[in-house]
Amino acid sequence: MYDCIIVGAGPAGGSAAYHLAKKGRSVLLLEKESLPRYKPCGGGVSPQVAQWFDFDFSPVISLKVSSLRFTWKMGDPVDAHLENTEPIWLVRRDRFDHFLVQKAQEQGAELRDSTEVKGIHWQGDRWQVHTADGTVEGRYLVGADGAKGMMANWLGFKDRQRRLAGALEAEAAATITGSQAVHFEFGMVKNGYIWNFPKADGYSIGIGTFRGGDQKQDFKAILAEYATLFGIDMKTTKQYGHPICLWDGNQKLHTQNALLVGEAACVVDPMTAEGIRPSIFTGVKAAEAIDGAIAGNANALEDYTTIINAEWGEDMAWAQRLASVFYRVPGVAYKVGIKRPSASEKMAKVLCGELRYADVANRALKRLSSGLIPGMGG
Numbered sequence: 050m051y052d053c054i055i056v057g058a059g060p061a062g063g064s065a066a067y068h069l070a071k072k073g074r075s076v077l078l079l080e081k082e083s084l085p086r087y088k089p090c091g092g093g094v095s096p097q098v099a100q101w102f103d104f105d106f107s108p109v110i111s112l113k114v115s116s117l118r119f120t121w122k123m124g125d126p127v128d129a130h131l132e133n134t135e136p137i138w139l140v141r142r143d144r145f146d147h148f149l150v151q152k153a154q155e156q157g158a159e160l161r162d163s164t165e166v167k168g169i170h171w172q173g174d175r176w177q178v179h180t181a182d183g184t185v186e187g188r189y190l191v192g193a194d195g196a197k198g199m200m201a202n203w204l205g206f207k208d209r210q211r212r213l214a215g216a217l218e219a220e221a222a223a224t225i226t227g228s229q230a231v232h233f234e235f236g237m238v239k240n241g242y243i244w245n246f247p248k249a250d251g252y253s254i255g256i257g258t259f260r261g262g263d264q265k266q267d268f269k270a271i272l273a274e275y276a277t278l279f280g281i282d283m284k285t286t287k288q289y290g291h292p293i294c295l296w297d298g299n300q301k302l303h304t305q306n307a308l309l310v311g312e313a314a315c316v317v318d319p320m321t322a323e324g325i326r327p328s329i330f331t332g333v334k335a336a337e338a339i340d341g342a343i344a345g346n347a348n349a350l351e352d353y354t355t356i357i358n359a360e361w362g363e364d365m366a367w368a369q370r371l372a373s374v375f376y377r378v379p380g381v382a383y384k385v386g387i388k389r390p391s392a393s394e395k396m397a398k399v400l401c402g403e404l405r406y407a408d409v410a411n412r413a414l415k416r417l418s419s420g421l422i423p424g425m426g427g
Contacts (some may be wrong), residue, residue: 051077051159053339054178056166056200058084060325061311062193063149064101064332065339067148070156072215072340077172077185078158079178081194081254085148087312089218089289091147091246091253093231095326096135097402101333102152109148111248117397118202120422121383122237123220123278128230134401137231139246139253166194169203171305181382189339190307192314193332196294210298211315212239213324217268218255219286221276233418237384238266240376243275252279260376292423295319298363299358303350308335316361318374321366326402327361334360367406374417385416392416 053069055062058080066078080086092111097279099106113136119127131137154160161182169190172175176190192200232245241258256272268290294312294317296332296427311328318327322345334356338392386392392413398404 050175050314051075051185053077053189053191053341054176056178056184057193057194057195057198057311057313058150058160058162059088059146059193059195059311059328060149061313061328061332061335062191063146063153064329065191065193065310065335066153066158067102067149067156068333068336069339070153070158072336073157074340075344076153076158077187078150078160079164079166079180079185080150080160080162082162084160084162085143085147088146089216089255089291090142090325091218091244091255092140092142092145092248093246093323093325093400094138094140094145095323095400095402096138098326098329101329102295104152105149106138106145109140109144110138111250112229112231113137113142114139114231114247117231117393117400118258119231119383119387120232120234120236120395122379123234123275124166125383125388127390127393129386129390129397131394131397131401132175134398137233137397137401139231139248141248161231169200176306188306189342191335191339192307192309193311194313196292196312198285198313201309204304204307204309206301206304206309209266210300211296211298211325212259212319214257214259214293214295214317215268216255216257216293216322217272217288217290218253219272219283219288220251220253221279221281221283222251235379235387236266237271237275243272245275245279252281254279254281259293259319259322259372265345279297293317293322293324295322296369299366302331302354302357303338306350308338308350308353310335314357316357316365318368319365320372320406321400323400330361331357364405364407367410371406371410371413374414378417382417385411385419389416407416
């Protein structure tokens with residue numbers, strides 16, 4: 050019998066396991082893949098996450114980058130530089146996620162990878178978790194199995210407020226010379242953007258749509274054209290398509306002795322599709338809540354929902370308002386928004402966790418609205 054069973058060993062599950070084990074709780078982490086496992090992801094991490102841990106992430110940071118470059122249809126570039134700000138971390142998710150899990154194991158958490166969960170069952174005062182290798186029991190349960198996982202449905206969260214977005218990503222080997230920057234391309238894809246995040250030994254390049262509407266876009270062809278900017282032949286790369294669970298409104302994230310975290314909790318930023326920082330945040334807060342519940346706080350799990358909705362959801366409401374205008378009229382947004390140096394620098398600070406959307410969205414929305422002159426639409 051474990052104090053807590055966590056299903057899914059991504060950033061949310063690993064963070065929850067680390068902090069719960071550090072508090073002396075018995076933790077079992079179940080992961081269907083064999084670790085370390087490949088995960089398609091740009092791998093941009095806000096340096097803000099460092100404040101939630103007492104160890105150094107340096108061993109798994111591939112690059113630290115202070116420059117961002119925005120383009121419109123592969124031209125009209127805008128460069129932003131992070132002054133007096135900790136650079137954005139760029140990581141490979143197989144190494145980053147496994148590192149977090151190893152830190153949890155050092156604190157006493159038990160890992161069973163290559164172990165798929167087949168179902169769950171509440172039995173009196175405990176959760177029974179059924180796997181291909183048998184049944185395990187825990188007093189508390191954390192669903193950390195991502196956008197495609199079954200835990201949310203099994204726990205009764207079938208009607209979650211979420212917006213499913215689509216992405217196609219690839220890893221490309223490349224020799225990077227000169228300036229290193231995180232690249233964002235607008236204009237080539239409707240309702241979204243293309244990204245290229247450098248690593249020490251190559252690029253993570255991808256494309257996503259985040260506002261719905263016409264999804265019949267040829268992602269592969271668009272991405273192949275964009276990749277030529279960096280001397281990448283997409284025919285030689287393996288490409289991975291996957292769904293993303295974007296935040297689409299505050300919601301209940303707790304039920305009987307169980308919590309949702311990470312993409313299972315639909316916390317991905319609807320403007321930028323940033324997911325690692327909010328996933329880690331939910332994992333940290335889930336550990337605090339379950340530790341409190343074990344200690345006798347009857348309201349601890351309910352408080353978790355309140356905290357996530359207040360400390361992340363309220364800002365995501367601003368992100369969603371901004372995204373709804375930005376992606377509807379990207380040409381206008383690029384001209385009156387990104388091309389203003391102060392605007393692109395503020396966006397970089399939002400990505401780093403130094404600014405919140407609430408600090409910048411009002412003014413940005415006013416600028417976008419004032420730019421909606423007939424004939425200027427993107």
